[in-house]
Amino acid sequence: QSALTQPASVSGSPGQSITISCTGTSSDVGSYNLVSWYQHHPGKAPKLIIYEAIKRPSGVSNRFSGSKSGNTASLTISGLQAEDEADYYCCSYAGTNTFDVFGGGTKLTVL
Amino acid sequence: EVQVVESGGGLIQPGGSLRLSCAASGLTVSDNHMSWVRQAPGKGLEWVSIIYSGGTIYYADSVKGRFTISRDNSKNTVYLQMNSLRVDDTAVYYCARRKSGTNDYWGQGTLVTVSS
Numbered sequence: 001q002s003a004l005t006q007p008a009s010v011s012g013s014p015g016q017s018i019t020i021s022c023t024g025t026s027s028d029v030g031s032y033n034l035v036s037w038y039q040h041h042p043g044k045a046p047k048l049i050i051y052e053a054i055k056r057p058s059g060v061s062n063r064f065s066g067s068k069s070g071n072t073a074s075l076t077i078s079g080l081q082a083e084d085e086a087d088y089y090c091c092s093y094a095g096t097n098t099f100d101v102f103g104g105g106t107k108l109t110v111l
Numbered sequence: 112e113v114q115v116v117e118s119g120g121g122l123i124q125p126g127g128s129l130r131l132s133c134a135a136s137g138l139t140v141s142d143n144h145m146s147w148v149r150q151a152p153g154k155g156l157e158w159v160s161i162i163y164s165g166g167t168i169y170y171a172d173s174v175k176g177r178f179t180i181s182r183d184n185s186k187n188t189v190y191l192q193m194n195s196l197r198v199d200d201t202a203v204y205y206c207a208r209r210k211s212g213t214n215d216y217w218g219q220g221t222l223v224t225v226s227s
Contacts, residue, residue, distance in 0.1 A: 034212035
C-alpha cells in the first residue's frame with residue numbers, strides 16, 4: 001500500500017481537462033511544498049512534470065499544472081492529447097526518516 | 112545534456128548479492144545528490160536510497176542494513192550494492208539526480224529479479 005493515495009485510473013477525451021488528486025498526511029504533503037509529479041510511459045524513464053507542488057520544469061508544456069491544499073496535491077492536464085496517455089505518480093518529501101513517499105500511480109487513458 | 116544510465120540488473124537467487132551501477136553524463140555525481148528508486152511489478156514507485164553531494168546517506172527501512180549506496184568520482188558513477196536479496200526486492204531500479212527537493216533526471220532503469 002502506497003503512502004500517498006491516487007485514483008487508479010482517469011480518462012478523458014482529446015481537448016478535455018482532467019485532474020488527478022494525491023492525498024497524503026500532515027507528515028508529508030501537509031508539511032512540505034516538496035510535491036512532485038512524474039509522467040511515466042512504461043519502459044521509459046520517468047519524466048518530471050511538476051515540482052515544488054506548482055512549478056513546471058523548463059520544456060514541460062503549460063498544459064500541465066499543479067496545486068496543493070492542506071494534505072492534498074493535484075495535477076491538472078488541460079487540452080488532453082493522445083501522447084498524454086501514461087502513468088502519473090505524485091511524490092512528497094516526508095523528512096529524513098522516510099524521505100520520499102510516492103503515490104500508487106494513476107493510469108491516464110485518452111479516449 | 113544530462114543522462115543517467117543504470118546497469119547491473121539480472122536474475123539472482125534469494126540471499127544473493129548484486130551491484131547496480133548508475134553512470135552519469137552531463138553532470139558530476141560528486142557535485143550532485145543522487146537517488147535510487149524502485150518499482151516492483153504492478154506496483155508504484157518506492158524510494159530506496161540517496162547519497163548527498165557532501166556524502167550524507169539515507170536508506171529506506173526496507174533495505175537498511177542490506178543495501179549500500181556509494182559513488183566513484185573518477186568514474187562519475189553511483190552504485191547500489193544489494194546483499195541478502197529477497198523475493199520482494201524484485202523491481203526495476205531507477206537512478207535519478209535529486210535537485211531542489213525533486214528527482215529531475217531519471218534513467219530507464221535496470222530490472223532485478225530475485226527468484227529461485
